[in-house]
Amino acid sequence: MQFSFRLPVATHILLCIERFKDEYKATSTFLASSVNVNPVIIRKTLGQLKAAGLVEVAAGVGGAKLTKSPQDITLWDVFQAVEEDEDLFHFQENPNPKCPVGRNIHGVLGDRLEEVRQHMQADFKKVTIADLLASIAVKEAEQEQSK
Numbered sequence: 001m002q003f004s005f006r007l008p009v010a011t012h013i014l015l016c017i018e019r020f021k022d023e024y025k026a027t028s029t030f031l032a033s034s035v036n037v038n039p040v041i042i043r044k045t046l047g048q049l050k051a052a053g054l055v056e057v058a059a060g061v062g063g064a065k066l067t068k069s070p071q072d073i074t075l076w077d078v079f080q081a082v083e084e085d086e087d088l089f090h091f092q093e094n095p096n097p098k099c100p101v102g103r104n105i106h107g108v109l110g111d112r113l114e115e116v117r118q119h120m121q122a123d124f125k126k127v128t129i130a131d132l133l134a135s136i137a138v139k140e141a142e143q144e145q146s147k
Contacts, residue, residue, distance in 0.1 A: 007083065011129075013045055015136065026064045070133055
């Protein structure tokens, strides 16, 4: 299954903004160096995060900062901010109504896919930016110990 890369990129941006807030200005160039993408992608994503009320962006080289506590930003918030279409699964619009599969596919599969979407939404609401920052800190400590 292939999902868009927007959610991981946006999450990466938020994590960098918070993790490095006391060390670096979170400019699109700085963030792009961590995500390893073109700064244009970062600027577009920051615009989406700003529109959702998750970040403030200062003009020029002022950088970005979170508008909410990391404990108050969930993966669902990020998903809603950057995914253009919440409909995760796309059906063929006009299956053959003369075929028993074609005329029933939306009803049969649609309900099950809606359940999957609801479970994903519930799971995304459980994970915060603070949780992910804590996991990064644990990984960093493990990497330091293994040196």
